Every structure is written in C-alpha cells, then in structure tokens.
Amino acid sequence: MVKCFPQELDQLFSALGEPVRRSVVRSLATGEKSLSALAEPFSMTMPAVMKHVAVLERSGLVRSEKRGRTRYCSLEPARLKEAQDWIAETVAFWTPKLESLARHLEASE
Amino acid sequence: MVKCFPQELDQLFSALGEPVRRSVVRSLATGEKSLSALAEPFSMTMPAVMKHVAVLERSGLVRSEKRGRTRYCSLEPARLKEAQDWIAETVAFWTPKLESLARHLEASE
C-alpha cells in the first residue's frame, strides 16, 4: 500500500503536525492560491508563510509555479493518500487482535 | 468526523512524523510491550525511548501502565482514527474538484 520511503512519511506527517500548514492544505483543497492569498488569514509575515509552504513542498503535499510576479500553490492529493495508507495499514495490523478477542468472547459464552 | 481539537491533531500528526515513533506504533499494533522491549530494536538509550513514548502518550496514541518494575505500553487506536478522519475530510473537500473536472471533460467530448 504505502509506496514511499520512511523519510518521506516523516516529512509528510510532520508537515501535517502544524496548524498553519493543515489550514493551508485545507485552503488549497478548494483550488490553487497565491502565496499572499494563503498568508492573508494568518497575521504572519510573508517569509514565515514561505517557510511553511516550503515544508509542504518538501513533503510532496503541495507544488507551486510562478506566473508573472505571483507564485501559485496547489495540492498534490496523491501524497495525502500515502499518509492515509500508512494509517490504514497500521489499523489493519491492529484489527486482527480485536477480531480474535471477539471470537474468544463468543467461544466463552 | 474529526472530534478532537486542532491542538490534539498537532500532537497526533507530529507524533507520527518521526520514524522511531512510527515503528513503536507499528510494534504496539501486535500487542502491549514493555519499555525495554520497545527500546531493543533501536540502539538508543532508555531516556530517549521514554521521551518518544511520552510524546506518543501526549498525542493519545499510546497509554501505559506500570506493573511491578515494568511499564507496559499499548496502542489506543481511536486516536489513529482521528488522523484518518482528518485526511478523509480533506480529500472529501478536494474530490468535488476532480469530479467537476471529469464532468467538464465529458461535456467537452
């Protein structure tokens, strides 16, 4: 299921472990946005927003492209799926224990 | 869907954004383990492992209990579901764009 390297999962999960960056991801889910449009909801300087976007780009969650003097950012949802897959796999590891517990309870009735 | 506070999502995702901690979570998915059992695969001192476990406990992913001189750690899979839900919601935000693109392509055929 998970196709990317552990190091990429590090970048992915820690990118999501920050409220500003999760907001940015949510904001981009509705379409591409410029850096200043992303910065607007937060009372934060441009360099700070740029650093968050850089973290998101390194994680593969976001890509950006400069057109004229504006840099447009957009979401790369394939990466979000990697995180989702890792969690799904972990839950799958865990679930058999629950099922065997259920069988055990049934058997002891 | 997501029932916990943003701050709890921070702790959750950044807890998962570290390879040792993801390994610990995977390791606990098969059942409870002592601190030294968790430490064994990593060439790491006990205090270091304790810090990782503390981060996991703060995130709600892990709980622990001391029996005799041994501390046993176990997974709290409900928290894993919170992370899963946040991602699912974000994908849900994003997906309508894909669908409208698909409709657009169909219409232009």
Add this chain to the structure above:
DNA sequence: GATATAGTTTACCAAATGGTAAAGTGTTTC
C-alpha cells in the same frame, strides 16, 4: 520611467526536539 506589488534573500532570535551520560528509585531474585 517612477511607483506599487508580490515575492525572495539574508541575518538573526527564542524555544522546542532528539539525543546523551550519570546518578537515583523501586522491584525482583538469589
């Protein structure tokens, strides 16, 4: 072509993170 706009670079800072070594505490076990 002067001016405003959108972003970038540089230099800096405080606090958090991920680790260590060494000494201390409470349970077994012999």
Add this chain to the structure above:
DNA sequence: GAAACACTTTACCATTTGGTAAACTATATC
C-alpha cells in the same frame, strides 16, 4: 539482604523549527 533489573530523574548538548525585520529583485501599472 545483596545484587541485578527496569525504569526514572537530572543536567546537559547540538540541531531544527517557527518566527521576525530589513534589504533586495522582478513584474505590473499609471
């Protein structure tokens, strides 16, 4: 009850993180 074991606490360290201010670059706009 002495020794081994499983953790815990304390003190310390280097690096990373998340932010700032100020100066700079490139593109519109009037």
